[in-house]
Amino acid sequence: MAKVLIEDIIKSYGETEVLHGINTDIADGEFIVIVGPSGCGKSTLLRMIAGLEDISSGTISIDGKVVNTLEPKDRDIAMVFQNYALYPHMTVFKNMAYGLKLRKFSKKEIKVRVDRVAKLLQLEELLDRKPRQLSGGQRQRVAMGRCIVREPKVFLFDEPLSNLDAKLRVQMRLELRKLHKRLKVTSIYVTHDQVEAMTLGDRLVVINDGYTEQIGPPLELYEKPASIFVAGFLGSPAMNFLSAQISADGNSVQLSETVQVSVDSVNRQIIAEKKVTFGIRPEHFSLSDKGKTGLPLTVDHAEFHGASTIIYGRLQGNDELITVRLPHVHHINPKTVLMLTALPEHIHLFDPKTGKRI
Amino acid sequence: MIEQRPVAAWFSHTVLILGVVVVAFPIWITFVGASHDAIRMTQVPLPLLPGDQFFINLKAAFVDGVGNAKEQSVGIMMFNSLIMALMIAVGKIAISLLSAFAIVYFRFPFRMMFFWMIFITLMLPVEVRILPTFEVVANFGMLNNYWGLTVPLIASATATFMFRQVFLTVPDELLEAARIDGAGPMRFFKDILLPVSRTNIAALFVILFIYGWNQYLWPLLITTDKSMYTIVMGIKQMLEAAEEAPEWHLIMMTTLLAMIPPVLVVIGMQKLFIKGLTETEK
Ligand SMILES: Nc1ncnc2c1ncn2[C@@H]1O[C@H](COP(=O)(O)OP(=O)(O)OP(=O)(O)O)[C@@H](O)[C@H]1O
Numbered sequence A: 001m002a003k004v005l006i007e008d009i010i011k012s013y014g015e016t017e018v019l020h021g022i023n024t025d026i027a028d029g030e031f032i033v034i035v036g037p038s039g040c041g042k043s044t045l046l047r048m049i050a051g052l053e054d055i056s057s058g059t060i061s062i063d064g065k066v067v068n069t070l071e072p073k074d075r076d077i078a079m080v081f082q083n084y085a086l087y088p089h090m091t092v093f094k095n096m097a098y099g100l101k102l103r104k105f106s107k108k109e110i111k112v113r114v115d116r117v118a119k120l121l122q123l124e125e126l127l128d129r130k131p132r133q134l135s136g137g138q139r140q141r142v143a144m145g146r147c148i149v150r151e152p153k154v155f156l157f158d159e160p161l162s163n164l165d166a167k168l169r170v171q172m173r174l175e176l177r178k179l180h181k182r183l184k185v186t187s188i189y190v191t192h193d194q195v196e197a198m199t200l201g202d203r204l205v206v207i208n209d210g211y212t213e214q215i216g217p218p219l220e221l222y223e224k225p226a227s228i229f230v231a232g233f234l235g236s237p238a239m240n241f242l243s244a245q246i247s248a249d250g251n252s253v254q255l256s257e258t259v260q261v262s263v264d265s266v267n268r269q270i271i272a273e274k275k276v277t278f279g280i281r282p283e284h285f286s287l288s289d290k291g292k293t294g295l296p297l298t299v300d301h302a303e304f305h306g307a308s309t310i311i312y313g314r315l316q317g318n319d320e321l322i323t324v325r326l327p328h329v330h331h332i333n334p335k336t337v338l339m340l341t342a343l344p345e346h347i348h349l350f351d352p353k354t355g356k357r358i
Numbered sequence B: 001m002i003e004q005r006p007v008a009a010w011f012s013h014t015v016l017i018l019g020v021v022v023v024a025f026p027i028w029i030t031f032v033g034a035s036h037d038a039i040r041m042t043q044v045p046l047p048l049l050p051g052d053q054f055f056i057n058l059k060a061a062f063v064d065g066v067g068n069a070k071e072q073s074v075g076i077m078m079f080n081s082l083i084m085a086l087m088i089a090v091g092k093i094a095i096s097l098l099s100a101f102a103i104v105y106f107r108f109p110f111r112m113m114f115f116w117m118i119f120i121t122l123m124l125p126v127e128v129r130i131l132p133t134f135e136v137v138a139n140f141g142m143l144n145n146y147w148g149l150t151v152p153l154i155a156s157a158t159a160t161f162m163f164r165q166v167f168l169t170v171p172d173e174l175l176e177a178a179r180i181d182g183a184g185p186m187r188f189f190k191d192i193l194l195p196v197s198r199t200n201i202a203a204l205f206v207i208l209f210i211y212g213w214n215q216y217l218w219p220l221l222i223t224t225d226k227s228m229y230t231i232v233m234g235i236k237q238m239l240e241a242a243e244e245a246p247e248w249h250l251i252m253m254t255t256l257l258a259m260i261p262p263v264l265v266v267i268g269m270q271k272l273f274i275k276g277l278t279e280t281e282k
């Protein structure tokens, strides 16, 4: 168990810089999820922590020791790869024992450790099988077992669930969470799946294009996204963004000539008549009471998801696309006009130029 | 498309049987020839059914020797061939594995230059550079010994390319997982790379063993000492018996014996061999 400190990490491949100074501070026993769209540099960052990729500049320390130049084996980390990377010619037992064998553990100690982990992961029956005789989920668990037997200071995961089918992914996600509760080993987990990120992480590091967008607990990122990118990346269906302008008195935003929504200015630096991006999540609308005013939405179509209904439509006045999620089942015909109220405490405002939260 | 009609089945069986007959007939004649005495073999028509001299001929050829190569028994020649074929096969595989390993997994200066140098040797087989190679071998004092027989044939680009191709299909993650587990380069080579390319090695071994066993020109050139004769060149020498007529019955027996080791290697490694040529899973 150990702290991991990542300071000003820059990575360039030749001329192109793909990470532009990442800073993160990972506490002992924490489960950190690095999340971002494909190609943003998540794997690169993880592989630098593992020692599989050179560090162009900056420092990485594990447990107070700078590991920049250490070989992967000397960093006391273990890694689960996306395609598991099990040794195809070794049995499950040998796969798990290999790292221990190279570290000169006694045969007896190896047996004790592998058996204990096999029990923990329900792999006892499979110890004599070769990887190709296992299902995807079982391979996944063997890959995890191979890491756990080593009892390393840090676990690294690079999209370990992305090769599993949806149901198994949910199940493995839960198991991973339970496992972490039990072992309490510092874990760094890379994924591009925001649901995985939200459900697994103690804290998330959102990376976009080689820059950190925001670091914090999932709920905080969800409720107070620091930028348009984070706001749009987390949550499904994604947040609605509308271009708007602050009214002259600073108490409301003007979405179109006829539609305006009042906002509270607490904790916000509101500048009158400034152009802003107005953001609101689909679930933060409610139907206005009969006769009251609100945002008029012309419905395009509605999807029924059982527990909720998702409505796609266009805002009257400026024709922008809006997604609304209402609890329960609503039977709504296309072309009807709904009056919506945006819940004021859930309104986000962003600076359209910098993308930062106001 | 797979034909199910009886006519088609009948037809394809005929073709297959004809093929087998064409291949098997000379072998049958060899066997028949090896089982008659010298006199019968000089009379026409040649026999088509086996005689009763098989074990007598076997002893005569295997232990006592034949014709011009009389001082050398077929047993010794086969032993020489076996050593040569094994050394060539094992040597080629060992060298090619290591050079392919270096080219695929290490970044050293002039890597591509070395790669292309190996490539160029493809265009220069022993037959093309036979005189200079002979000169070199002679200067090293390797005439008339196993080193001279095998070393010039060992350096080989084809096998290096094959292993390079095999190694390129091994996923990078395997190397990375091994590095994290604490394996150094040679450990990775021994524990992961070799077992993973096991079937390819077996396939190549079969091919190279037969290649080595069938060498004719090179052994002919560098062995003058009869104790170093190999079986393939030995058969040729038997045909050139000075005065008397060739001892066909013994020559046939020798040929039959010469076929056995390659056949055994193919049969013994058949399963791995086929896997090595067809399997793609890594
Ligand atoms: N060896 C390399 N040489 C040059 N550029 C590279 C190399 N490896 C990665 N990159 C670039 O670095 C960027 C980040 O790659 P990385 O693999 O970290 O993405 P990622 O966030 O893990 O994406 P994904 O979710 O698709 O796995 C990409 O733009 C990629 O093109």
Ligand SMILES: [Mg+2]
Binding pocket: A042, A043, A044
């Ligand atoms: Mg990746």
